[in-house]
Amino acid sequence: MSRSALITGLGFITSIGNDATSVSASLRAGRHGMVVHPLWDNPNVAVKVAAPVRGFFVDSASWRDWTWPERYELPRETLRSLAPHGVYAFCALEQALADAGLTKADLTDGSTGLFCASAGSAFMQYHHLSQAHAGNFERGNPMGVVSAIAGTLNFNLAAHYGITGAVTGFVSACASSSHAIGYALDEIRLGRQERMIIVGAEELNADTILPFAPMRALSVNPDPATASRPFDSARDGFVGTGGAVVLIIEEASLARRRNATAYAEILGWGQASDGHSVASSHPEGAGLRNAMQRALRDAAVAPAQIDYVNAHATSTPVGDRAEALALRAVFSDAGARPAVSSTKGLTGHGLSMAGAMEAGFCALALREGWMPGNPHLVNPDNSCDGLNLPRETLSVAPALVLNNSSGFGGSNVCHVLRRV
Amino acid sequence: MASDNTPSAPAKPKPVKSGPLDKFSAAVRDAHARFLATGDIDALDTVVLAIVRDHQPAEARAATPAAPPDSALLIGDLGFDSLALAEIVFFIEDLYQVSVSNEELMRITTVGELRGFIRIKVASSGASSQPPSS
Structure with a gap:
């Protein structure tokens, strides 16, 4: 292949840090993000440990209650159609753009695409459907669909940033954002796009995480220090986390022309x-x-x-x-x-x-x-x-x-x- | 019985309760309370205009007066699109427990029409404990 793709921007809102510097420090020090975290107000729920994002409040179904780190300017007209994980995604995307030395204006000429991955928001879906059922579907939040269904990230972010290139979402559960990266690489290799933004995000709340409990997929180990221990003979399930991560990848010659500092090549x-x-x-x-x-x-x-x-x-x-x-x-x-x-x-x-x-x-x-x-x-x-x-x-x-x-x-x- | 398999009552999500006007100014909340108690239509107007302004896109909001004239077009002058109008109407429906049909919604194009329509709709719904005072 003559065209190759470089990662030129990263944004992290994660349980182990809300920027690349703190994420890197946590990974290098082996510092985990788990806490005893009641996902549901019910002491009979066996799952005790989760890995929350810090610095945000998005536990309400009303966007008016949400808070996020002050440095991100999130306009209300964008906020109103977001799911809680959309707030994480917006902040991670702002971070990745700044990291890559790009602005919103660089994304609108059709050469930039956006591939997103999330399961949607079961939390918002439940809230909006309950409200609409109660109002006989005559009354309901007009943003109920676009803030809740899988695809909410691509709908919202493409509209906010004015992205006119390839935009879609990927739904293969825990492989979703990896599919997004793979197909984004193909978009660049095939010459269809010069730059791709890849977004992966999820919520950490009862509606997203606890349905995995009846599948026996979640750890019931109450100790945050050992609940998630991949490859260990005593492992008993996963620990849920939420957040958002954004990768910006660019065709190598474009990245060089812009003097962008690359992290790595996706080979x-x-x-x-x-x-x-x-x-x-x-x-x-x-x-x-x-x-x-x-x-x-x-x-x-x-x-x-x-x-x-x-x-x-x-x-x-x-x-x-x-x-x-x-x-x-x-x-x-x-x-x-x-x-x-x-x-x-x-x-x-x-x-x-x-x-x-x-x-x-x-x-x-x-x-x-x-x-x-x-x-x-x-x-x-x-x-x-x-x-x-x-x-x-x-x-x-x-x-x-x-x-x-x-x-x-x-x-x-x-x-x-x-x-x- | 199904409940035999359930060791405890179904749990509710952690309550995060907020009233619809909690994030509005005290003047707007007072106006809302005054309308409910007395049927004061001017108070209702204050609430409706605050809701319109609250939903206005930031750029258009900066460019328009806090109290737009009755002739201002919601779509056009004030920067709304049809979905944002539907949001305003839903907010008002939810606040005063009224229903607005699509046909009614289509007829509202200006601030004055919205104010007039809401007055009739809300006053006739019995949302206020008193008949309209003006």
């Missing part, structure tokens, strides 16, 4: 489905193995060249085991031993946001020269035999990294990123 991507279960991973991670191999092939990189893998591992018994087996098939069987870690041990699992969040972490690691560890890992599961799972952050600069994501229905997406 290639691959996807494959398990074709196996609606919600459970393939027991041997077959789809994820194929997705990794396709991403490596697309990037023309051999397994032995990968220095670090940011694993999807969410701390669920079934998912982490499947990923460990897939990693062994791709790397151990090829005689390769990259460092592997799941940063969800620190952040919690951001669902649709996870892929973009972790691609952002990989970009920081590539530019700053370190690799995140697995600080909550004590006794690795026996499925991890032969994998290199460092506990502490490694002060070693990676040249090539692989970022894994998996979602419901067995969707698996992987990206290869390269130091620039």
